[in-house]
Amino acid sequence: MGQTGKAVHEVHRLEQLAARDQWVNRIHPLVKFFLTVGYLAVTVSFPAYDLAGTAGMAVYPLALLILADLSFRDTGKRLRLVLPFVLLIGLGNLFFDRNLVQIGGFTIRAGVVSMAVLFVKGTLCVLASYLLIATTSMEKLCYAFGILHFPKAVITQFLLTWRYLTLLLEEVNRMTDAYALRAPGQKGIRMKAWGSLAGQLLLRSMDRADGVYESMLLRGYRGDYAYIRETAPLRGRDAAWLLFWGALFVLFRRFPVLYLAGAGIGGLLS
Amino acid sequence: MSDLQIEVKNISFAYEKGREVLSGVSFTVAKGESVGLIGANGAGKSTLLKLLVGLNPGFSGEACLFGLPLEKQNLAEIRSRTGYVFQDSDSQLFLNTVYEDVAFAPRNYKMTEAETKERVLHALELTGIPHLSSRQIYKLSGGEKKLVSIATVLSMTPELILFDEPSIALDPKNRRNLIRILNSMDQTKVIASHDLDLILDTCGRTILLSDQTVVCDGRTEEILTDRGLLEAHGLELPLGLQRTAHRPE
Ligand SMILES: Nc1ncnc2c1ncn2[C@@H]1O[C@H](COP(=O)(O)OP(=O)(O)O)[C@@H](O)[C@H]1O
Ligand SMILES: [Mg+2]
Numbered sequence: 001m002g003q004t005g006k007a008v009h010e011v012h013r014l015e016q017l018a019a020r021d022q023w024v025n026r027i028h029p030l031v032k033f034f035l036t037v038g039y040l041a042v043t044v045s046f047p048a049y050d051l052a053g054t055a056g057m058a059v060y061p062l063a064l065l066i067l068a069d070l071s072f073r074d075t076g077k078r079l080r081l082v083l084p085f086v087l088l089i090g091l092g093n094l095f096f097d098r099n100l101v102q103i104g105g106f107t108i109r110a111g112v113v114s115m116a117v118l119f120v121k122g123t124l125c126v127l128a129s130y131l132l133i134a135t136t137s138m139e140k141l142c143y144a145f146g147i148l149h150f151p152k153a154v155i156t157q158f159l160l161t162w163r164y165l166t167l168l169l170e171e172v173n174r175m176t177d178a179y180a181l182r183a184p185g186q187k188g189i190r191m192k193a194w195g196s197l198a199g200q201l202l203l204r205s206m207d208r209a210d211g212v213y214e215s216m217l218l219r220g221y222r223g224d225y226a227y228i229r230e231t232a233p234l235r236g237r238d239a240a241w242l243l244f245w246g247a248l249f250v251l252f253r254r255f256p257v258l259y260l261a262g263a264g265i266g267g268l269l270s
Numbered sequence: 271m272s273d274l275q276i277e278v279k280n281i282s283f284a285y286e287k288g289r290e291v292l293s294g295v296s297f298t299v300a301k302g303e304s305v306g307l308i309g310a311n312g313a314g315k316s317t318l319l320k321l322l323v324g325l326n327p328g329f330s331g332e333a334c335l336f337g338l339p340l341e342k343q344n345l346a347e348i349r350s351r352t353g354y355v356f357q358d359s360d361s362q363l364f365l366n367t368v369y370e371d372v373a374f375a376p377r378n379y380k381m382t383e384a385e386t387k388e389r390v391l392h393a394l395e396l397t398g399i400p401h402l403s404s405r406q407i408y409k410l411s412g413g414e415k416k417l418v419s420i421a422t423v424l425s426m427t428p429e430l431i432l433f434d435e436p437s438i439a440l441d442p443k444n445r446r447n448l449i450r451i452l453n454s455m456d457q458t459k460v461i462a463s464h465d466l467d468l469i470l471d472t473c474g475r476t477i478l479l480s481d482q483t484v485v486c487d488g489r490t491e492e493i494l495t496d497r498g499l500l501e502a503h504g505l506e507l508p509l510g511l512q513r514t515a516h517r518p519e
Contacts, residue, residue, distance in 0.1 A: 012408050015366045019406070137366060163364055170360075211361025214325055218354045219426065220378030222346075227377040229386075 004173040010078075011166055017070065018137040024068040025135045028238040029144040035060075035245050036132045040125050042249045048114045049101060055120055056258040060245060061127040068135050075134075079126060086122030090115040138162045143228045155225060164209055171205045273301040274337070275430050275458045276322065281331035283321055291317050292329070293482035299458060301429075306469035306490060307462040309479035310504030315462035316357065318479065319432045322460075323354055336429070350379065353423030353431040353457070357438060359415035368394075368402045368410075368418050375426040393424040397451055413444030420451065430458040437468045466508040470494050478503060 018025065039060055046054045065075060099110035132141075142155045175197060179189055189197065221227070251257060276299040283292040291314045299305050307315050320326045322335065324345045333340040335348045356362040365371040372393055376386040394400045397417045402410065410418065416436065423431060436452070437445050445468070452459065452472045463469055469476060469490060476493045478486040480503035486493055493499065497507050506512075 012406060016406050019367055019404075139365075139370070208361060211356065211358060212364045214320075215354075215356055215362045215364065216374075217325075218323055218349055218352075219375040219422065220350060221374075222378065226380060227374045229373075229377055229383060 004169060004176050008166075008169045008173045011169060014133060015137060017134045018140075020068075022068050022135070024064060027135075027241055028234050029136050029140040030147055030234065031238045031242045032132055032136050033141065033144045035242060036128055038246060038249060039128050042253050043121055043124050043128075045253065046117065046121065048117055049110060051113055051117050051120070052258045053252070053256055054117050054124070056252050056256075057124055057249075058120075059248070059252070061124060061131055064128075064131045064135065068131070070131075070134060075127070075130070078130060079123070082126050083123065086126065087119060089122060090118035093118060139225075139228045142225060146225060146228070152224060156223060159225065159228075163212065164205070167208045167212065168201075168205045171201055171208065175201060175204075274298050275301050275303075275335065276460070277332075277334040277337075278322075279332040281318075281321070281329055281333060283317060283326055283329040285317075290482055292321070295331070295479075295482075295484055297477055297484055297487055299430075299460060301458055302456070303475060304452075304459045304461070304473045306473035306476040307460055307479060308464060308466060308469055308476055308493075308505065310464065313479045313504075314482060315464075315479055316434050319354070319434055319460065319462055322432060323349055323352055350426070351429050353426055353428035355419050355423055355431065355433045355436055357434040359412070359419045362419040362422065363407050363415060366406060368399070368405050368407060368421075371407060371418065372421045372425045374422060379426070389425045389427070390421075393421040396424055396454070397421045398447070412439050413441065413447070416440060416444070416448065417451070424455075428457060430460075431455070433459065433461045433463075435463050435465070436461060437463060437465045464505065466494055466500075466505065467510050470508045470510060478505075480504070 039057070043054065043057045046057075064070075065072060093115040094109075094111045096111065100107050101110045101113055138159065142159050145155050145158075146152075176189065179193065179197065180186075183190075276297070278298070279296050281292055281295040282290055284290045295318065307318065309315050317326060321329055322333065322340070324340060324342075335344075336351055338344040338348055340348065363371050365374060369390060372390045373386050376389045381389065390403075391400065394403055397420050399414065399417050399421065402414060402418065407415065407418065420436075433452075437448055440448060449468065449471045452461070459473075461469060461473055473490050476486075476488065476490040477484055478493060478499070485503060486499060494508055495511055500507060
């Protein structure tokens with residue numbers, strides 16, 4: 001399978017994950033959306049040198065990973081693609097932040113700590129966003145946006161773009177496969193062919209998009225998202241889930257929970 | 271009120287000015303009929319089917335579906351009573367799972383979830399694929415996708431169904447299954463195809479489209495056994511009839 005084949009597979013795989021009948025997947029999309037936004041805000045708001053506090057926030061994505069029965073390995077593989085960028089953002093701190101700090105009796109450059117904190121924040125935020133998508137289909141997410149009264153046009157645009165992306169990727173895949181079959185032993189695609197391939201791609205994916213749009217129209221589509229239904233209404237369970245994690249986020253933000261837990265265990269042992 | 275579901279009178283249509291694809295097409299289809307629409311590649315079969323559901327506006331002539339003139343203000347009703355099975359299943363299907371896609375139409379028509387579910391299950395049963403309900407569409411075979419396409423249309427409970435080349439890209443087993451399902455449906459059907467064997471097995475009446483217009487309209491057995499007529503319009507006798515027709519006098 002070529003690069004694009006993998007990309008197509010990845011998109012479908014994400015949808016497949018989101019479509020599973022897991023406990024976490026069944027939580028109301030609105031709740032998951034709010035929790036993710038809250039999570040991002042809280043995580044980003046940690047002080048620049050609070051490594052332990054920031055790291056404590058890992059509890060939410062870890063819990064989701066386990067509850068949603070998602071593979072750590074696959075998740076790691078997907079994150080690998082974005083992590084270099086996250087690292088890059090933190091790297092500047094090494095040079096610009098030359099203060100010194102004390103950690104556990106050691107004196108180290110503050111830049112190292114703030115870089116690590118940024119790195120952890122970045123990773124956790126990417127992870128939490130990924131987990132939202134992996135447990136909530138794009139349609140359900142848009143259903144939540146609908147409840148929040150996002151403009152109809154924006155939601156529709158969003159949904160169609162998501163569908164279009166899949167079509168586009170599939171066409172890219174088909175064309176690069178066809179090219180590779182007729183150019184055996186050649187790595188990649190020759191410069192000369194790029195122009196015509198790109199043109200072809202545009203035409204073909206537009207054709208496919210036209211077809212899909214016609215099929216939608218003929219099946220009662222009127223430019224809204226009536227076809228997106230949350231089969232489970234907002235229930236007590238969802239509220240409890242929201243309150244539980246909301247409270248935990250606040251707790252972790254206000255108190256050095258990891259430190260206290262460590263001290264508590266230490267106290268018990270001595 | 272007659273029980274004509276399609277009435278087309280002297281229809282002409284061109285995608286580009288001056289190059290008519292359909293010219294002076296007239297025919298009617300009565301309730302409950304199964305009509306084959308045959309013609310060589312490029313004869314205008316798909317164009318005609320799309321025109322009937324308002325996807326090719328700007329034609330001249332008269333067209334009525336269910337007694338309603340094919341005009342903008344009637345499109346919503348006409349489309350809600352007409353199913354359209356696309357030639358390319360990948361264009362027809364676009365949601366993630368089979369269930370979601372089959373539920374697309376009932377949900378758009380504001381059915382409750384309970385009604386939607388009932389419709390979906392019934393449609394999957396009619397097409398013999400209840401076991402595919404929660405499968406991801408992109409992982410299905412071509413034959414399975416075709417059946418799902420038909421189910422997405424059946425869940426609308428249409429009175430009339432238009433099929434564009436339904437047997438294309440199906441292997442013999444899937445093709446036989448398709449024929450069985452087509453024959454079990456009691457809706458009015460128009461089946462566009464150059465697979466004449468399929469038409470022979472599913473349609474009592476056949477319309478032959480060639481040179482932008484209807485050249486022949488009559489009983490399937492008569493048209494599909496007329497080798498001279500078929501060959502004059504770029505078609506061949508159905509395989510099922512070739513052996514008998516080749517027999518020396
Ligand atoms: N979107 C389009 N724009 C311009 N020409 C088209 C378009 N679609 C079809 N045609 C032309 O119209 C003619 C009839 O095509 P079509 O209806 O697809 O035939 P059939 O389905 O019988 O094979 C062909 O000559 C084709 O090239
Ligand atoms: Mg066609």
